[in-house]
Amino acid sequence: MKSFFEKPKPTLSFEIFPPKGEGKLNTIFETIDALASLTPDLISVTYGAAGTSREYTAEIASKIQNSYSIPAVAHLTCVGSTKEQMRETLSDIKAKNIKNILALRGDLSEETQLSDFHYASDLIKFIKEEHYDFKIFAGCYPEKHTEALTPNDDLINLKKKTDCGVDVLISQLFFDNDLFYKFRDNAISIGINTPIEAGIMPITSGKQIERIVSLCGASLPLKVQNLIKTYSHNSMAMKEAGIAYATAQIIDLLANGVEGIHLYTMNRPEIAKRIAENLRGILYSLRIKRGEK
Numbered sequence: 001m002k003s004f005f006e007k008p009k010p011t012l013s014f015e016i017f018p019p020k021g022e023g024k025l026n027t028i029f030e031t032i033d034a035l036a037s038l039t040p041d042l043i044s045v046t047y048g049a050a051g052t053s054r055e056y057t058a059e060i061a062s063k064i065q066n067s068y069s070i071p072a073v074a075h076l077t078c079v080g081s082t083k084e085q086m087r088e089t090l091s092d093i094k095a096k097n098i099k100n101i102l103a104l105r106g107d108l109s110e111e112t113q114l115s116d117f118h119y120a121s122d123l124i125k126f127i128k129e130e131h132y133d134f135k136i137f138a139g140c141y142p143e144k145h146t147e148a149l150t151p152n153d154d155l156i157n158l159k160k161k162t163d164c165g166v167d168v169l170i171s172q173l174f175f176d177n178d179l180f181y182k183f184r185d186n187a188i189s190i191g192i193n194t195p196i197e198a199g200i201m202p203i204t205s206g207k208q209i210e211r212i213v214s215l216c217g218a219s220l221p222l223k224v225q226n227l228i229k230t231y232s233h234n235s236m237a238m239k240e241a242g243i244a245y246a247t248a249q250i251i252d253l254l255a256n257g258v259e260g261i262h263l264y265t266m267n268r269p270e271i272a273k274r275i276a277e278n279l280r281g282i283l284y285s286l287r288i289k290r291g292e293k
Contacts, residue, residue, distance in 0.1 A: 003099060004042045004071040005135065005167070008287040011260035012276065013042035013197065016267055018056035028060055034269035036068045038276045041260070044073040044102060044137070044170075062096035073137055074098050077106030078117035083126065086117070090132055102137040102170065103127070121157075124164040138162070140169040140196060142183040146217040155186055162194045169194050170262050173201040173212070175245075176221045177252050198253050201264040202271050203242035206232030243271060247278045254282060 004011070014035050019027050035043060045061045057074050064072035074093055078086060093101065105120045117123050124136055140158055141148075148154035162169070174180055184196055203209045206228040213220055220228075227245060231237040250261050261279075265272045 001069045001071070003135070004073075007041040007071075009260065009290060010254055010258060010283065010286055011041035011197070012279065012283060013044065013260060013262045014038075014040050014272055015044045015046060015199075015262060015264050016060075017046045018060055019267075025056060025059075028267070029063065031265075031267050031269050032060075032064060032068060035265070035272060036070060038269075038273060040070060040276075042071045042073060042100070044075065044262070046075045047077065058093055058096055058098065061093075061098050065099065066097055071100065072098060073100035073102050075102045075104060076123070077104045078120065078123035078126075079106040079108065080113055080115055081117055083116045086123070086126060087130070090127065090130070090134075094132065094134075098134075100135045100137060101127070102139070103166075104139060119161075121161040121164045124161065124166060128165045135167045136165055137168045137170055138166040139172060140183075140187075141172045141217070142174045142180045143172070143218055151183075151186075155183075155190055155192075158187065159190055159192055162192050166194050168259075169196045171196060171199040172216055172218060173199050173264060174218055175203075175224045175249070176219065177249060177256070179219075180253070180258075181256060195259040197260040197262040198250075198258045199262045199264060200246055200250055200253075201266070202246040202275065203228065204239045204266075204268065204271060205235075206238065208266075239271070243274050243278075247275055250275070250279060251282060254279075254286060 016028065016031060019025060032043070043064050045057050045064070047057055061072040061074040064070050076089065103120050103123045117126070120138060124138065127134060127136060138161055141154060144151040144154040148157065171180065180198060187196070201212070203224065209228070224245070227241050231241045253261065263272055263275065
């Protein structure tokens with residue numbers, strides 16, 4: 001099995017999340033079965049709601065890596081953990097033959113007790129200093145992190161994070177490609193040379209996407225607001241419009257040299273399948289153009 005880093009570019013990867021409750025764990029493998037048929041270059045596994053389900057994240061990522069022979073990345077948050085706890089977690093992930101980690105700080109709340117790790121960069125430095133051989137993925141924000149004062153401050157912090165040893169950046173979702181291009185250009189201008197995967201979330205529910213953007217700080221351009229206003233009364237129409245918008249967004253990104261597309265599937269493989277089928281010929285032609293198959 002080729003690692004993600006040996007895959008032809010541009011890549012297409014998917015993100016899934018663990019279901020709530022152990023009894024529903026089998027449902028995620030039905031989702032993986034469907035996604036695996038699309039031959040993704042990588043599948044990432046996030047935590048459940050509010051940072052729960054860490055053990056399920058590792059279990060699912062291990063299954064993807066070892067049973068499906070698809071490169072997997074396990075999300076890992078560090079806030080509130082001690083170094084000893086993190087050693088145990090990293091050792092468990094390594095024992096499960098997981099090769100890739102998405103290093104994250106994690107959500108802060110009034111109950112959060114800061115310990116040995118305050119930022120994702122602390123986790124990345126720790127992994128490198130402890131000589132683990134994981135490939136490190138990290139997040140980035142085309143419209144800045146919600147806690148950053150300005151986009152420039154956010155870029156400076158991103159540079160500090162990538163300098164700790166990040167192999168690939170995966171962006172937060174966005175709906176205006178021009179914002180991504182501006183962010184990418186600004187990142188390069190300050191010496192961030194880490195490959196950036198574009199995170200794309202298809203709009204399949206107006207209420208859902210409005211809730212998500214309120215949490216992550218992404219903006220909804222007028223054309224997206226009009227799309228939601230026009231089609232959200234009908235779930236089928238909204239799904240079709242969302243697939244069409246995401247496909248057009250991705251085609252433009254690929255035409256402008258993006259390293260890869262990371263699709264936030266929301267555990268809906270039928271949506272991912274439609275988009276992957278729309279892109280199949282385009283991705284193949286771009287890989288051929290780069291001398292890869």
